[in-house]
Amino acid sequence: xxxxxxxxxxxxxxxxxxxxxxxxxxxxxxxxxxxxxxxxxxxxxxxxxxxxxxxxxxxxxxxxxxxxxxxxxxxxxxxxxxxxxxxxxxxxxxxxxxxxxxxxxxxxxxxxxxxxxxxxxxxxxxxxxxxxxxxxxxxxxxxxxxxxxxxxxxxxxxxxxxxxxxxxxxxxxxxxxxxxxxxxxxxx
Amino acid sequence: xxxxxxxxxxxxxxxxxxxxxxxxxxxxxxxxxxxxxxxxxxxxxxxxxxxxxxxxxxxxxxxxxxxxxxxxxxxxxxxxxxxxxxxxxxxxxxxxxxxxxxxxxxxxxxxxxxxxxxxxxxxxxxxxxxxxxxxxxxxxxxxxxxxxxxxxxxxxxxxxxxxxxxxxxxxxxxxxxxxxxxxxxxxxxxxxxxxxxxxxxxxxxxxxxxxxxxxxxxxxxxxxxxxxxxxxxxxxxxxxxxxxxxxxxxxxxxxxxxxxxxxxxxxxxxxxxxxxxxxxxxxxxxxxxxxxxxx
Numbered sequence: 001x002x003x004x005x006x007x008x009x010x011x012x013x014x015x016x017x018x019x020x021x022x023x024x025x026x027x028x029x030x031x032x033x034x035x036x037x038x039x040x041x042x043x044x045x046x047x048x049x050x051x052x053x054x055x056x057x058x059x060x061x062x063x064x065x066x067x068x069x070x071x072x073x074x075x076x077x078x079x080x081x082x083x084x085x086x087x088x089x090x091x092x093x094x095x096x097x098x099x100x101x102x103x104x105x106x107x108x109x110x111x112x113x114x115x116x117x118x119x120x121x122x123x124x125x126x127x128x129x130x131x132x133x134x135x136x137x138x139x140x141x142x143x144x145x146x147x148x149x150x151x152x153x154x155x156x157x158x159x160x161x162x163x164x165x166x167x168x169x170x171x172x173x174x175x176x177x178x179x180x181x182x183x184x185x186x187x188x
Numbered sequence: 189x190x191x192x193x194x195x196x197x198x199x200x201x202x203x204x205x206x207x208x209x210x211x212x213x214x215x216x217x218x219x220x221x222x223x224x225x226x227x228x229x230x231x232x233x234x235x236x237x238x239x240x241x242x243x244x245x246x247x248x249x250x251x252x253x254x255x256x257x258x259x260x261x262x263x264x265x266x267x268x269x270x271x272x273x274x275x276x277x278x279x280x281x282x283x284x285x286x287x288x289x290x291x292x293x294x295x296x297x298x299x300x301x302x303x304x305x306x307x308x309x310x311x312x313x314x315x316x317x318x319x320x321x322x323x324x325x326x327x328x329x330x331x332x333x334x335x336x337x338x339x340x341x342x343x344x345x346x347x348x349x350x351x352x353x354x355x356x357x358x359x360x361x362x363x364x365x366x367x368x369x370x371x372x373x374x375x376x377x378x379x380x381x382x383x384x385x386x387x388x389x390x391x392x393x394x395x396x397x398x399x400x401x402x403x404x405x406x407x408x409x410x411x412x413x414x415x416x417x418x419x420x421x422x423x424x425x426x427x428x429x430x431x432x433x434x435x436x437x438x439x440x441x442x443x444x445x446x447x448x449x450x451x452x453x454x455x456x457x458x459x460x461x462x463x464x465x466x467x468x469x470x471x472x473x474x475x476x477x478x479x480x481x482x483x
Contacts, residue, residue: 019242026239027246031253055197062204066211070231071239076224077211084204088197127216 008163009056012048016159017060020044021067031151036143038151039113041068045087046109046152047159054091061087075127082119086112102156109152110145117144292473298353300475305355308440312346312477315339319472320369328469329377331360335476336368344436346423346477347372349466357442357465358423362476370476374468375443376402383424383435384443386460389413392424395443395462404444404462411451411458419446421462436479 020040028037041064049057065083069076090112097104121136215224293316299305300314317335322328335341343365348356360380363373373380376397384395384406391413398405406421425439448461 022235022239022242023246026243027250030250053197055200058197058201058204062208065208069211070228071235073228073232075212076215076228077208077213080211081205081208084201084208088201 005164009052011162012159013060016044017064018067021064021071025071036140036147038147039116039144040151041083042086042113042116043109043148043152043155044159045083046090046112047156047163049087049090050094050105051163051165053095054088057087057091058084078123082116086116105156106149106152110149113145113148114141117141295350295353296473296475299350299356302354308438309477311480312438313480314475315341315478317474317476319474329374331372333370333372333474336366336370338367340478341365341370341476342478346437346441347474348441348477349471349474351465355442359466359468359471359474375404375464376468382437383426384421385424386415386419387422387440388419389415391415395421398461404464406460406462409458409460415446415449415458415460417446417449421446438477
């Protein structure tokens with residue numbers, strides 16, 4: 001791994017993840033669209049997992065989730081568990097799609113956001129919050145992924161640049177050879 | 189990818205999940221002032237200045253976002269209010285129409301209850317009807333009403349419109365009767381002519397359409413009757429006892445007011461210009477005076 005990539009990973013892990021946690025708690029709730037706020041933490045975890053694989057995805061997810069648990073002062077380990085599994089799965093998906101194109105990354109973020117939202121509601125329901133599961137399947141299930149995708153468009157591009165991820169090469173379609181004049185004369 | 193790496197990453201995931209469950213279990217099992225809770229509170233307290241700094245830095249962006257969202261909401265609100273306005277305009281128009289109808293009905297009912305006027309109509313039964321069709325051109329001479337032979341309406345019945353609570357004025361007569369509708373010929377129709385009088389001067393004549401559109405003339409008035417401007421012209425309601433015939437119109441039903449008296453020196457009769465009491469282009473509710481007995 002080149003120094004550039006290592007530096008990018010360290011920057012995102014040590015700076016991007018804590019910043020995302022702080023922004024998520026301090027600002028993201030004010031950036032709601034219709035009925036859902038973007039999941040900035042998941043966008044950062046997703047960028048790291050897609051670029052560096054499931055191990056770093058799981059570690060980043062666990063750290064970010066634990067940060068959310070501590071700062072939001074709810075049950076320790078709840079978000080750590082969810083984001084850790086999400087980071088791992090996104091990493092595995094990233095390996096299958098490598099190099100992941102931006103549009104596929106956005107679709108993965110939308111899917112992951114929806115699943116994380118359901119998981120949060122499910123765990124809250126298991127821990128005694130009766131209405132949590134109903135809220136998880138409400139209109140937030142569409143609004144939160146939509147808001148996340150909207151914010152992920154610039155954020156993901158920035159993170160890909162920091163992590164040194166190159167854009168996948170454009171698909172090349174085979175072009176038939178032009179018919180030469182001699183071939184044309186021979187056919188005639 | 190080597191098997192070792194796959195196993196390693198699974199072990200890592202297992203450890204992280206186990207750590208999460210361990211934290212969850214420990215957090216729920218310990219008391220509120222246990223070490224995990226205290227540590228969580230301490231870290232959260234320590235992060236407060238950091239969180240405040242992030243909020244301060246992010247404030248302009250958040251304000252910009254809020255401004256944009258407010259703008260979008262304002263546009264939505266404008267569209268919503270425009271729709272509400274349109275709906276309310278329709279409702280207002282409907283209510284205004286109902287109010288106008290109610291006023292008309294009150295006027296119609298008022299004069300039928302006024303003994304001074306309705307005393308002359310004892311031989312008639314007023315039937316209420318609405319104008320359901322009126323030619324679009326100005327100075328139309330026929331209208332269609334929604335009462336017909338099924339309602340007792342007969343040909344040549346008088347059609348009146350309330351002027352105020354005390355009086356009604358003639359607007360035309362029934363020209364053709366269907367089962368549930370009738371065609372009314374208005375006073376200004378070229379083929380309209382009825383016997384009329386100026387009750388204040390005892391003068392009789394025939395009301396016909398005037399030369400100007402929408403105007404009437406009282407013709408064949410003897411010169412000896414001193415008809416004046418502003419005299420009311422009304423139906424004469426003539427009858428001939430010897431022949432046993434009579435007009436289907438009641439006597440004394442106002443038609444219009446005299447606006448000009450033409451008395452040429454070499455003529456035997458006067459011609460009086462009459463203006464109808466009712467705007468013949470505007471009424472929408474009428475009463476048809478149907479006879480109680482045989483014609």
